[in-house]
Amino acid sequence: MSSVRQIANELGISVATVSRAMNQRSGVSEETRRKVLELAQRHQYKPSMGRKPTNIIGLVYPEEPVKSDLGDFEASLLSGILRGVYEKKHDLAFISAARDKHPDETYTQFFHRKGVSAIIMRSLGDTSLVERITSEGFPVLLVADRSEDPAVSYLDSISHDTSRKAIEHLISLGHKRIGLAMHNIVDTDHQDRESGYRDALHDAGIKVDESLIVKAEANTAGGEIMLTRLLEQEHPPTAIFFTNPMSTIGALHKCLRLGIKVPKDLSIVGFDDSVTRHQTFPRYTAVCQDAISLGVEAARWITRAAQSDEAMPIYREVRPTSFEVLETTSYASVSPVRIGPDGELIRTV
């Protein structure tokens, strides 16, 4: 209905100018460009490229560039997304949201210019971008996070109940001082895990000791740091819940290096996005989410949204996680270990 020529007529300019304005080419005054983009937005203009429909799904990260090392979670999620997208005969393109978007053009215009008909978004803690894109009416699915905005569709996994179950498991083994080692970037997932931790302790009548909650980066170094920080305390915990796979790995290796026997001296509950829990020594008890199936499901929904012409109903799903007991949790130690000022191991009597 609305074409380049229509916009040109309405503004009393030529189609060439409109096209130039749309594609960030030179030879257009800033004022004309702004008017064109503004009118295009009002008309919900979609370039239809000789009418040929495109079937590319975009995968958008807010950061630029994508952080150098795709973690285990991102890799598993991507595997799942690829599988789902291929199943529906679409392709997948990585799109950088920040790189070459013109400030005056809307995200809708930007994605159309890239030939992308719908996107899957990661938030990494900041959901403002997905809310803005949703408000433009462009089909977008937030994956592995949630948004307060009631218009945003998302697919997340919920770890509150399972985290709570994990802490209850520890309490049932006699643990009373339980540490919580979290990612220092707060998203809803980590809030979930923290509230599960607090609820379990509260219901068991154990007062939360804020000094037992530590935060660091979600990598092996962060795991070592958090373990050390917790065990250097005068009254160290007898069990720790790590909310991230990499920090769990780092902590387990630090224990091996220091001579801390897991689970005899210290019980550890970790988090797993795929099969990492089976690849450590000892295999760790974990709250598990299935990142692959999360990706598959996200891809299935977004391909449907890309194909349907009218707007999809808002979609919100939180998938349950599971709790798997392996080899790193046991009865609370009667003589908890702590780390001395020189890094040596001290057994409290």
Add this chain to the structure above:
Amino acid sequence: MSSVRQIANELGISVATVSRAMNQRSGVSEETRRKVLELAQRHQYKPSMGRKPTNIIGLVYPEEPVKSDLGDFEASLLSGILRGVYEKKHDLAFISAARDKHPDETYTQFFHRKGVSAIIMRSLGDTSLVERITSEGFPVLLVADRSEDPAVSYLDSISHDTSRKAIEHLISLGHKRIGLAMHNIVDTDHQDRESGYRDALHDAGIKVDESLIVKAEANTAGGEIMLTRLLEQEHPPTAIFFTNPMSTIGALHKCLRLGIKVPKDLSIVGFDDSVTRHQTFPRYTAVCQDAISLGVEAARWITRAAQSDEAMPIYREVRPTSFEVLETTSYASVSPVRIGPDGELIRTV
């Protein structure tokens, strides 16, 4: 120069028919379609989509669908490729080579139809596809493998010399019976590592014992299997070279579980694509390749190839790997351990 209308004229048909034939739409007889595609290939026809240049780089895997779990190497490689592609203001799309390519259309036509101007390919052991695409003149770079075909451009890392250095390191520590644990899918990388192993032993005057060379899948289970198979022998090795990160991890954990002291009882040299060697206990001595920088470099070259109009000169580079001594190699044990029929540990005197 050659347009849809030109092809239509030459065949005495209409542009609509040509367009339909190109895009796998119905309403064209098979014979006409074949004639159109054949002539388009002869004319080196490139659809130029209203003259608008596309700048999407394709990432192509021969298998369909992409194997469910992107390994550490694939994830690191992808990180690097993304970084390089973004740096050059291009986008990256995953393309499935097998999914919806029409048998009669060439790969060049297929990629143009997808809006992809150049591709990076993974081989997974079979280089026939990249050779075929190269022969069509489409810009393609094979990454992390090599091809015999002199027309194929590739970027690989060579591990022969470094593998040899690793074995020489073991020999200098007094090891004489050294096991080789390989991936059961043979590509040039693994051939490299095997020949480095053989050359080092040969030059040291040690006869290769074929029973010390075992193969399995490149995952943790494969590592455990290979370790077991080697140590069950009557004259077990005192050191093992694992040519894959995941099998190295599996073997190290199996050692912890069995009570085999590394490196006192058994020395292990592993392989690393990123930073895995620092995330095990003990940290393992390894032949290291940098998958991220491999990806960055591949992306830089292919974006240049995508932008230049004429064909690029053939590009071939093999990047060196490095050898890093960490905590899993030491002097050859005087009383090598072996695994008994019931899985128990036996110390040979």
Add this chain to the structure above:
DNA sequence: TCCTACAGCGTAACAGTTACGGGCCCTCAA
């Protein structure tokens, strides 16, 4: 005053795609 340079824009020709309709052939019923 005249010349040059450049930014901004329009005309027209180009690219590829598709709605519509028209032959052609086959089938089936009157």
Add this chain to the structure above:
DNA sequence: TTGAGGGCCCGTAACTGTTACGCTGTAGGA
């Protein structure tokens, strides 16, 4: 036998967006 329908194949023409080329006006300097 003939007419009606229907499906396949294809062409005409109208549509999409893009760009080479040239025009106009303005600013600056010789």
